Amino acid sequence: MIDGPTHMAVSETVRLPPGVHCAVGDGGEVFLVARPRSESLGRLTAEQLATLRRLATACTVDDLLDDGFTMPLLQQLRSGGWLTTTVWGNDNQPLYTVWPRRRRNSAGQDPVPDRVALSRFAVLRRDGADMLVESAAATCDVRIHDSRVLAFVGGSLTSMSRTDAPGQLSAEVGRRLVVDLWRAGFLTHQPDAETDELRLAQWSTHELLFHHQSSKIDGTGGTYWAKGRFAPLPGRHRPFDGPAVPLPKPDLARLRADDSTLTTVIEDRRSVREGDEDNPLTLDQLGEFLFRCARVRGVGEYGGQEISDRPYPAGGGLHELEIYPVVRSVAGLHAGLYHYDAHAHRLVRGSAQPAPLRALLKWAGLPQVLFVVSARFGRLMWKYEGTGYALMLKHVGVLYQNMYLVATAMALAPCAIAVGGAEFFAEATGLDPMTESSVGAFTLGSRRPQRSTGADREGKS
Numbered sequence: 347m348i349d350g351p352t353h354m355a356v357s358e359t360v361r362l363p364p365g366v367h368c369a370v371g372d373g374g375e376v377f378l379v380a381r382p383r384s385e386s387l388g389r390l391t392a393e394q395l396a397t398l399r400r401l402a403t404a405c406t407v408d409d410l411l412d413d414g415f416t417m418p419l420l421q422q423l424r425s426g427g428w429l430t431t432t433v434w435g436n437d438n439q440p441l442y443t444v445w446p447r448r449r450r451n452s453a454g455q456d457p458v459p460d461r462v463a464l465s466r467f468a469v470l471r472r473d474g475a476d477m478l479v480e481s482a483a484a485t486c487d488v489r490i491h492d493s494r495v496l497a498f499v500g501g502s503l504t505s506m507s508r509t510d511a512p513g514q515l516s517a518e519v520g521r522r523l524v525v526d527l528w529r530a531g532f533l534t535h536q537p538d539a540e541t542d543e544l545r546l547a548q549w550s551t552h553e554l555l556f557h558h559q560s561s562k563i564d565g566t567g568g569t570y571w572a573k574g575r576f577a578p579l580p581g582r583h584r585p586f587d588g589p590a591v592p593l594p595k596p597d598l599a600r601l602r603a604d605d606s607t608l609t610t611v612i613e614d615r616r617s618v619r620e621g622d623e624d625n626p627l628t629l630d631q632l633g634e635f636l637f638r639c640a641r642v643r644g645v646g647e648y649g650g651q652e653i654s655d656r657p658y659p660a661g662g663g664l665h666e667l668e669i670y671p672v673v674r675s676v677a678g679l680h681a682g683l684y685h686y687d688a689h690a691h692r693l694v695r696g697s698a699q700p701a702p703l704r705a706l707l708k709w710a711g712l713p714q715v716l717f718v719v720s721a722r723f724g725r726l727m728w729k730y731e732g733t734g735y736a737l738m739l740k741h742v743g744v745l746y747q748n749m750y751l752v753a754t755a756m757a758l759a760p761c762a763i764a765v766g767g768a769e770f771f772a773e774a775t776g777l778d779p780m781t782e783s784s785v786g787a788f789t790l791g792s793r794r795p796q797r798s799t800g801a802d803r804e805g806k807s
């Protein structure tokens with residue numbers, strides 16, 4: 347086992363991360379605050395308060411007065427996740443910085459085993475001029491400033507390695523780096539456990555990081571990070587160049603009086619994958635379906651963005667989802683790709699590549715109509731920081747349920763399709779997938795009069 351005091355014989359500086367504030371309550375209790383986090387440090391001595399003030403900028407641990415109270419305070423700050431630590435090389439160049447993300451967990455307090463490997467959940471990427479190591483399983487990020495540290499992390503630690511083999515780093519720095527990585531949760535002494543136990547094996551690296559990043563509350567959400575830097579996207583999608591097809595509208599007053607009850611629709615809803623090929627969908631039905639599911643009922647402005655009101659809810663009223671009907675068989679409508687202009691309740695024909703369009707329909711089981719649901723990511727991501735993609739996926743589910751219920755009320759054949767086919771859609775439309783990409787699909791057909799097949803009752807995915 348190797349381990350050592352937190353403060354080994356390497357040169358290090360510590361500081362409170364920018365954005366952390368110190369507040370003193372009426373009774374003299376001292377709090378650290380970095381919204382939405384706050385923690386009480388209890389009552390501090392005058393010396394400890396002075397230390398806290400000095401930690402607003404980087405200082406070496408040796409510079410801080412060791413009066414018997416300062417080191418316990420530093421320990422408290424470290425384990426609470428309030429202290430960034432930079433380790434320096436002999437040449438006075440910074441090697442790496444440990445940047446806390448949350449409170450340390452108890453596992454990181456165990457001594458470092460003799461042999462360790464980098465966790466498969468660790469991700470290495472460029473961030474500015476540094477390389478950043480992050481992991482959903484870790485309590486800190488590690489910002490690498492020096493290529494020797496990078497070589498050690500990316501080379502020596504990818505398989506079980508002895509923790510005293512630091513490569514180009516000095517033995518002391520290597521040992522300190524291993525301790526820091528172990529305490530933060532980047533290392534494992536049982537790499538097989540990461541693939542042998544379901545609770546870990548079930549997570550792909552990117553899904554775990556995405557789940558972790560999009561479900562935390564600090565520094566994320568509707569921050570309007572792009573305001574003043576980029577223009578917001580307009581609420582209405584730029585139309586295709588092709589001819590427009592006005593869509594029929596249903597009589598809402600009649601539907602309010604005569605439609606199936608909510609309970610009937612919810613209880614009768616199921617996925618139906620086969621349509622009535624002898625009596626395909628009509629343009630009236632397509633118009634009613636889209637009108638009831640997704641038309642724009644009103645527009646407005648909020649926070650510098652155009653918003654809209656539609657039959658299904660959407661975070662911030664931003665409605666980033668677009669619907670592209672790929673028509674194979676609808677009475678009164680040419681086959682092909684259309685965009686649903688929800689503002690004007692009309693279809694606009696697009697000039698799509700035929701081969702990927704055919705591939706899309708085939709992939710979806712040749713429905714009468716395939717609705718490709720795309721997202722204009724910038725609508726959401728201009729406002730939401732770190733959570734926009736997760737929010738968009740929730741919206742796809744909300745829209746799917748609306749489509750299921752309206753189709754059931756109209757006695758049609760609806761089925762959601764798991765995400766896929768995005769490459770066919772990009773190829774067919776030529777849209778830049780970084781800007782707008784398919785994020786879901788839904789099939790619709792006319793309903794056969796007879797009972798459904800076994801395949802429909804069993805479901806496919």
Ligand SMILES: Cc1cc2nc3c(=O)[nH]c(=O)nc-3n(C[C@H](O)[C@H](O)[C@H](O)COP(=O)(O)O)c2cc1C
Nearest residue numbers: 615616617618619746761762763764804805806807
């Ligand atoms: C998000 C989502 C994705 C789905 N993906 C598919 C799919 O790719 N192919 C398919 O045949 N059914 C798909 N379905 C339909 C499910 O298989 C179906 O809902 C399930 O079998 C239960 O049957 P029910 O809808 O009749 O209650 C999906 C459903 C949802 C909600």
